Amino acid sequence: MQPVIFRWGLFCSLFAATAACADLPRDPAGTTERVERTGKLIVGQISGDNLSDQSAKILRRVAQRTHATVHIRQGAGEQLLTDLEEGRIDLVYGRFAKSSPWSANVHLGPPMGRRKIVGKDERVPRFAFRNGENGWITMVQREIP
Amino acid sequence: MRSALFEDILSLVPAITFLIAAQFEPKSPTDKYPFGFVRVNSLAFLVAAVALTAVGVFLLYESAMTLLMAEHPTVAPVKIGGHSIWMGWLMIAALTYSIVVPVIIGRLKLPVAEQLYDKVLHTDALMQKADWQTGLAGIVGILGIYFGYWWADSAAALFIAFSILRDGLSNMGKAAAELLDGAPRDLTGSCISPEAERLRQRLQRIWPSGNVRLRESGRYLVGTVEGIHPPDDLPDLEELMGEDPSWRLARLSFSPPEMLRREDVG
Numbered sequence: 001m002q003p004v005i006f007r008w009g010l011f012c013s014l015f016a017a018t019a020a021c022a023d024l025p026r027d028p029a030g031t032t033e034r035v036e037r038t039g040k041l042i043v044g045q046i047s048g049d050n051l052s053d054q055s056a057k058i059l060r061r062v063a064q065r066t067h068a069t070v071h072i073r074q075g076a077g078e079q080l081l082t083d084l085e086e087g088r089i090d091l092v093y094g095r096f097a098k099s100s101p102w103s104a105n106v107h108l109g110p111p112m113g114r115r116k117i118v119g120k121d122e123r124v125p126r127f128a129f130r131n132g133e134n135g136w137i138t139m140v141q142r143e144i145p
Numbered sequence: 146m147r148s149a150l151f152e153d154i155l156s157l158v159p160a161i162t163f164l165i166a167a168q169f170e171p172k173s174p175t176d177k178y179p180f181g182f183v184r185v186n187s188l189a190f191l192v193a194a195v196a197l198t199a200v201g202v203f204l205l206y207e208s209a210m211t212l213l214m215a216e217h218p219t220v221a222p223v224k225i226g227g228h229s230i231w232m233g234w235l236m237i238a239a240l241t242y243s244i245v246v247p248v249i250i251g252r253l254k255l256p257v258a259e260q261l262y263d264k265v266l267h268t269d270a271l272m273q274k275a276d277w278q279t280g281l282a283g284i285v286g287i288l289g290i291y292f293g294y295w296w297a298d299s300a301a302a303l304f305i306a307f308s309i310l311r312d313g314l315s316n317m318g319k320a321a322a323e324l325l326d327g328a329p330r331d332l333t334g335s336c337i338s339p340e341a342e343r344l345r346q347r348l349q350r351i352w353p354s355g356n357v358r359l360r361e362s363g364r365y366l367v368g369t370v371e372g373i374h375p376p377d378d379l380p381d382l383e384e385l386m387g388e389d390p391s392w393r394l395a396r397l398s399f400s401p402p403e404m405l406r407r408e409d410v411g
Contacts, residue, residue: 107221
């Protein structure tokens with residue numbers, strides 16, 4: 001049994017070392033790569049939830065990093081989140097509660113603003129991401145103070 | 146989280162049943178249990194084997210469903226001390242730590258289980274193996290996610306689930322054989338225990354006209370030589386067991402040819 005553990009351990013260490021050389025995790029659906037390639041960062045903004053100064057600043061920084069321009073698309077939450085799930089939009093901005101039924105279908109980022117600890121039923125401004133796009137999520141969330 | 150808790154609770158079952166069985170086993174026979182409690186070990190073995198199988202089935206179901214649903218696992222970054230760290234690295238660190246303990250304890254339990262011929266303890270060691278293998282599969286899965294392979298986590302878990310399930314089913318088969326008075330099985334496999342086979346051959350050599358039947362009662366061997374009158378002078382235990390540990394043979398009985406016996410019930 002022991003040689004098997006060592007073999008696996010060696011394999012994992014080499015794998016981890018290789019991974020550590022890269023910067024961000026990769027996106028299975030390639031959101032980061034698409035934004036960089038097309039130069040377009042499409043952000044869905046839920047009608048009535050206006051972009052705060054902080055979120056606008058975050059978007060500018062992400063756009064700078066990816067050499068893209070931000071395109072805002074306004075609409076109803078249901079439509080925008082469906083578009084996000086299907087990869088037609090890169091980010092959705094709006095007020096979401098952590099307990100939202102959408103939290104199973106999309107990844108809800110941390111709350112914006114000064115208050116970082118909020119109730120799970122409290123609707124606060126956040127970015128929503130397509131599930132599993134870990135590189136993209138990491139890149140955007142790094143910009144959130 | 147709930148599934149991890151369920152799996153962790155199940156993985157405690159062999160250890161708990163071992164401790165319970167160890168409490169009951171040395172107790173003296175009572176009116177209700179005139180043969181004592183030696184076979185508690187066999188019952189505990191069945192319970193432990195079922196728990197191991199359940200962990201395998203559960204892991205198999207979960208990973209297969211995640212693969213079928215094509216769920217893309219999200220591993221987001223966390224802020225620690227003002228720095229943003231990808232949660233995957235922290236998960237790998239925690240999983241590495243969680244692997245160390247079962248690897249060490251599992252390795253320590255195996256030789257003890259072999260010395261005591263304790264199948265419950267052996268199943269517990271297999272459960273520890275299942276624990277560290279699941280942890281290792283988790284690490285491989287997270288590294289796969291890092292490289293953009295959303296299926297890596299579930300595929301690694303599925304692979305490990307088959308191995309756990311195989312161990313669990315094999316042990317369930319052995320536990321069933323023990324409860325059905327089957328021939329004693331090997332601790333590490335499903336074939337007949339080599340030492341039981343050696344004992345059977347020795348007994349057959351001594352009483353060639355008898356029919357030798359062996360079964361296992363807990364960690365002990367029980368033998369019957371049929372068609373033979375009880376001899377006046379029995380060989381001693383050491384002679385009967387040869388190089389194998391003599392304590393393993395708990396009882397050897399003889400049933401004469403004229404004894405009342407129904408052939409159809411063994």
